[in-house]
Amino acid sequence: MGRDFSAVSRALGEDRRVVAPDRPGWGSRVGEAARGFAAGADDAVRVLDGEGVDRAVVLGFSWGGGVALELARRHPDRVGALVLAASIGPGEPTAVDRILARPVPGRAICAGGLAATRLLLRRPAVAGLLGRGMKGVDPTHAHHFADHCLRPAVLDSFMAEQQALVGEFPVVLAGLEAVRVPTAVLTGDRDRLIASASPRRLAEAIPGAVLRVIPGAGHFLPGAAAPALAEAIAEVAARADW
Numbered sequence: 001m002g003r004d005f006s007a008v009s010r011a012l013g014e015d016r017r018v019v020a021p022d023r024p025g026w027g028s029r030v031g032e033a034a035r036g037f038a039a040g041a042d043d044a045v046r047v048l049d050g051e052g053v054d055r056a057v058v059l060g061f062s063w064g065g066g067v068a069l070e071l072a073r074r075h076p077d078r079v080g081a082l083v084l085a086a087s088i089g090p091g092e093p094t095a096v097d098r099i100l101a102r103p104v105p106g107r108a109i110c111a112g113g114l115a116a117t118r119l120l121l122r123r124p125a126v127a128g129l130l131g132r133g134m135k136g137v138d139p140t141h142a143h144h145f146a147d148h149c150l151r152p153a154v155l156d157s158f159m160a161e162q163q164a165l166v167g168e169f170p171v172v173l174a175g176l177e178a179v180r181v182p183t184a185v186l187t188g189d190r191d192r193l194i195a196s197a198s199p200r201r202l203a204e205a206i207p208g209a210v211l212r213v214i215p216g217a218g219h220f221l222p223g224a225a226a227p228a229l230a231e232a233i234a235e236v237a238a239r240a241d242w
Contacts, residue, residue: 002027004061004222011230019056021047023064025157034157036164037172040067041074048078055080057237059229061222062086062193063161066172073175081236082183082206085221085229089185089202090173091195093166101159101166110158176205182239183209184232188217188224 002020009018024043025034035043044067048056058079060068065087072079093101100106183206187199203211212232217224 004220005059007226008059008222008229008233011226012233016233017053019047019051019053023067025160026154030153030157034160036160036168037066037070038074038168040064041071044071045075045078054078055240055242057081057083057233057240059083059085059233060087062219063088063165065089066165066169069176069179070172072179072181073172076180079181080240080242081181081233082179083229083232083236084183084185084202085225086187086191086194086219087185087199087202088165088169088194089198090205091198091201093169094195097162097165101162103159106162107155107159110162111155173205176202177207179206179209181241182236184236185209185211186214186221186225186228186232187211188214188219188221190216190218193219 002022005018005020009020012018021044022029023034023040024032044058048054055078058068058071058081060066060082062085065084068079068082068084068087072082100110183203185199185203185206187194199211199213203209212228214221214225214228221229
């Protein structure tokens with residue numbers, strides 16, 4: 001969600017404008033239908049239009065990395081540079097992703113997982129343990145995540161995006177060579193949610209992309225590595241053809 005990037009915004013400083021919207025189906029937009037990568041890219045253009053932004057450095061995190069890539073492919077005039085943080089890439093969807101995308105078994109597994117995780121994160125002892133043991137995670141964020149990202153209402157959103165990962169993402173991957181803007185790929189060396197070889201293969205597939213591995217960081221780079229993300233944004237922005 002947009003609030004996940006508050007630490008990145010602070011690290012960038014007041015001289016850079018940050019627009020961090022929620023995706024359809026999540027956060028403040030939970031009442032909207034979540035869709036796939038192409039629709040997400042078009043939605044991002046509407047956000048840019050609404051904010052009066054012609055071109056931007058686009059940061060894509062996790063599943064949102066696929067939206068960022070599709071935005072660069074479908075609307076190259078709106079993207080000055082890319083930062084892909086713990087992004088999905090070559091190697092996805094995995095066999096597990098394909099199971100989770102299936103309407104009956106996937107929905108049952110996801111519903112159970114969402115409910116169990118929400119109950120755990122609402123326990124003060126668990127949230128405190130996360131805050132001590134996971135870089136970039138604090139109890140307040142864990143509570144907010146449980147309350148706003150793991151509600152039953154988001155199950156449809158998760159399923160829609162999981163099905164897009166299986167059905168649409170191969171098309172996004174096929175267009176990586178067409179990405180012609182300065183690009184940085186960042187990954188934590190403790191990330192277990194992204195296919196292990198995916199960051200390297202993603203950087204290799206995008207012309208001129210650079211790969212940075214962040215020691216000690218897991219998947220949640222906006223919290224665990226906000227200064228590194230801010231540095232990457234500044235670096236690709238300096239190389240962009242504005």
